[in-house]
Amino acid sequence: MKLEDLSICVIFGGQNSEHEISSQSAAYIIKSLREAKIQKIYQLGISKKGECFLFTGDFNDIENGDWLNDPDNQTVLFKLGKDGQGFFTADDQRWHQVDIFFPVLHGKMGEDGTIQGLFEMLNAKFVGCGVLASAVSMDKVISRMLFDQENIPQADWTWLNKSKYLSDKISSMQKVEAKLPYPVFAKPANAGSSVGISKAYNRDDLEKALDLAFEHDSKVVIEKGIDGREIELAVIEDPSLPESIFVSVAGEIIPDRDFYDYESKYLSNESELIVPAELTELEEKTLCSYAQRAFNVVDGKGLCRADFFIEKSTGKVLLNEINTLPGFTAISMYPKLLQNSGYDQSKLIKTLLLSAIN
Incomplete structure (x- = not known):
């Protein structure tokens, strides 16, 4: 069967603070699927309450959030087991066969292994990393422990x-200060899109940063503030290649503020994205090697974005994190990196679908 004849189900929205970003990414992906001549596209939206609906309207209403108010939305039900490759619409009791699920759910209940676990229980093919890789990569405490063990700086x-x-806030902050000099970053262990991240220059800042981060998760990572260049690479699993894993050219982010936060990523057009980044041959090789190693360490599948710092004072390449379901908006780095590496929208989407099949 040709890719164009497959039925693809895009799942978007979600029950967290990244709901709107997920919707923007989904609109971009649905547009790309259409440009790739995919004939059958289902649009499943998850509300912030966790309700799942089949939306049959214009994909532009997904991006602006109007999809949830569509009177033709139908409640979706799933069937677990070997015959679960699809979904029911509750109102008319119709079964909709799905060849590949395409999750576009950022953050908790999306890229943390939960929706991937559902796909496994449906015995369904899906784009992206599996349960383990998604859960490990989402948890910055666990992933950092793994990267340390593998000697990835x-x-x-x-x-x-x-x-x-x-x-005991005081002793907790003393523990941080004993290990790390100011400034430091405090970030929720399980959150994406820079949600809940703050930079602290002293103890008062640190307390505020920790209080904010703990609003989003029960674990918080605190890391040394790095004065460095912010570099990102896209990783994609391409079954047509002998080694199957392709790493894009590197891109550099020059934030419009102190650091690349949620507003810089999604709401502002002032941050500068330089693709390709100006790097030495050694820096390019090092970044590429660490990106591949990090992807393999977590048992990655399909795709990820690897984020790095190059420390200005030492030139050291430092891994910040990998993101197994990166943003796919019009200004997101992941598609931009691959577009500058020979993967236009159509080829990118088709490659991701092929990786799901294989």
């Missing part, structure tokens, strides 16, 4: 548990 870091922090 990172900024110095530590972490705190919410219950212990709330029971």
Whole structure:
């Protein structure tokens, strides 16, 4: 069967603070699927309450959020087991066969292994990483422990548990200060899109940063602030290649503020994205090697974006994190990197579908 004849189900929205970004990414992907001549596209939206609907309207209403108010939305039900490759619409009791699920759910309940677990229980093919890789990569404490074990360089870091922090804030902050010099970054262990991240220059800042980060998760990672260039690479699993894994050219982010936060990523057009980044041959090889190693360490499948720092004072390449379901908006780095590496929208989408089949 040709790719164009497959039925593809894009799942978007979600129950977290990245709901709107997921919707923007989904609109971009659905447009790309159409440009790739995919004939059958299902649009499944998940509300912030966790309700799942089949939306049959214009994909532009996904991006602006109007899809949820469509009167023709139908509640979706799933069937677990070997015959579960699809979904029911509850209102008319119709079964809709799906060849490949394409999750576009950022953050918790999306790229943390939960929706991937559902696909496994449906015995369905899907784009992207599996349960383990998604869960490990989402949890910055676990992934950092793995990267340390594999000798992939990172900024110095530590972490705190919410219950212990709330029971004794002073000693918790002293623990951080004993290990890391200011400035430091505090970030939720399980959140994406720079949600809940703050930079702290002193103890007062640190307390505020930790309080904010703990609003989003029960674990918080604190890392040494790096004065460095922010570099990103896209990784894609391409079955047509002998080694199957392709790493894009590198891109550099020059934020429009102190660091590349949520507003810089998605709401502002002021940050500068330089693709390809100006790098030495050694820097390019090092970045590419670490990106591949990080992807393999977590048992990655399909795709990821690998984020790095190049420390200005030492020239060291430091892994920041890998993102197994990166943003796919019009201004997102992942598609831009691959477009500058020979993967236009159509080829990118088709390659991701082929990786799901294989």
